[in-house]
Amino acid sequence: MDLSADLGKLKIDPNWMNASGIFANFYVLRKFPPETMGARVSKSIGIKPKTGFMEPVVYSNDIYTLNCVGLTNVGYKEAEAELKKLYPFPVPLIIDVFGTKDEMVEISKTLERYSDAIELNFGCPNLTQGENYGLAVGVDQTLVKEYTKAVRDNISSRKPIIAKLTPNVPDIAKIAKAAEEGEADIIAAINTISDGMVINTKEMRPILSNKFGGISGPAITPKGVGCVYKIYEAVELPIIGMGGIRLNTEDDYMQYVQAGASACAIGTDFKYKSDKLIEKNLRLFRRKIEEFCDEMNVSRIKELVGAAHQTKS
Numbered sequence: 001m002d003l004s005a006d007l008g009k010l011k012i013d014p015n016w017m018n019a020s021g022i023f024a025n026f027y028v029l030r031k032f033p034p035e036t037m038g039a040r041v042s043k044s045i046g047i048k049p050k051t052g053f054m055e056p057v058v059y060s061n062d063i064y065t066l067n068c069v070g071l072t073n074v075g076y077k078e079a080e081a082e083l084k085k086l087y088p089f090p091v092p093l094i095i096d097v098f099g100t101k102d103e104m105v106e107i108s109k110t111l112e113r114y115s116d117a118i119e120l121n122f123g124c125p126n127l128t129q130g131e132n133y134g135l136a137v138g139v140d141q142t143l144v145k146e147y148t149k150a151v152r153d154n155i156s157s158r159k160p161i162i163a164k165l166t167p168n169v170p171d172i173a174k175i176a177k178a179a180e181e182g183e184a185d186i187i188a189a190i191n192t193i194s195d196g197m198v199i200n201t202k203e204m205r206p207i208l209s210n211k212f213g214g215i216s217g218p219a220i221t222p223k224g225v226g227c228v229y230k231i232y233e234a235v236e237l238p239i240i241g242m243g244g245i246r247l248n249t250e251d252d253y254m255q256y257v258q259a260g261a262s263a264c265a266i267g268t269d270f271k272y273k274s275d276k277l278i279e280k281n282l283r284l285f286r287r288k289i290e291e292f293c294d295e296m297n298v299s300r301i302k303e304l305v306g307a308a309h310q311t312k313s
Helices: 076-086 101-114 141-154 172-181 218-234 251-259 275-295
Strands: 005-007 010-012 016-018 058-060 065-067 093-097 117-122 161-165 186-189 193-196 213-216 239-242 263-266
Touching: 076 101, 093 101, 101 117, 101 141, 117 141, 141 161, 141 172, 161 172, 172 186, 172 218, 186 218, 213 218, 218 239, 218 251, 239 251, 251 263, 251 275
Parallel strands: 016 263, 093 117, 117 161, 161 186, 186 239, 239 263
Antiparallel strands: 005 010, 058 065, 065 213, 193 213
8 A cells, every 4th residue: 555645755654653752852752663753843942042932732532632832942953952863854844933033044054964855934823022933923924924935045955945833813814925935845734723712620729831822633633634734725735734633533534634734733632642552553543544555446546636526526
């Protein structure tokens, strides 16, 4: 069964990966065998080390996860030191970056040599007042185009650029089009949904230290699938779909694929699991995808990408 994806110059097999922010460092990302995840995505990397918000920063149940981690990272200099020791990776490595336009350019220029693609984070909602990146940029078509073009013009290679978009906009298709005009090679959607809150009703106060957090997990799958569907009809670029994909079923993943995603990223379903259990679940997940393709009488997953656009409801 051919489960590979052609994302422009980025080739991955199988066509799923981890979502940014799930694994703490590059050492952990290397652990998983190539057949379990076709690419690896780093935590978001900024210009300086960042500690994020105070605990508690995560609330989770079976329906959703709420987080205000706040882009915790070691900074791009320390990230480069790690990558020097570990490069090359056994599968394509995608470096996720955040920051101002100039910071994104600097980080991308420094780390591109160790990566197979650069992902621009235009979606993180967990910012403190005055931080002008992530969601603050991702809601603005002009800025998304400008930031994307700046990175494209200033990295020496033709490494693919991925624009990771926020769903917290009136029309995500317009934002995707802006990224395409800025010469992005791939669109990733969706980042977390902003301004979720959980209240401790006994103590009568929000549970998270920052009060608000980004929502992820199974509850946001319909939003993610809908966004991918709209983006697929708006741009000519390949799409990485994400948001609530569970490993115990092929259905979430196949919805994203049939909505138009050439590849998918898995995030919160890795939470609180050991590396050994994650690997086991990924192998079972692969088997479910292969069985589904057999049932649909296709030999390549690519045959199902965008299939929902060919049928009438």
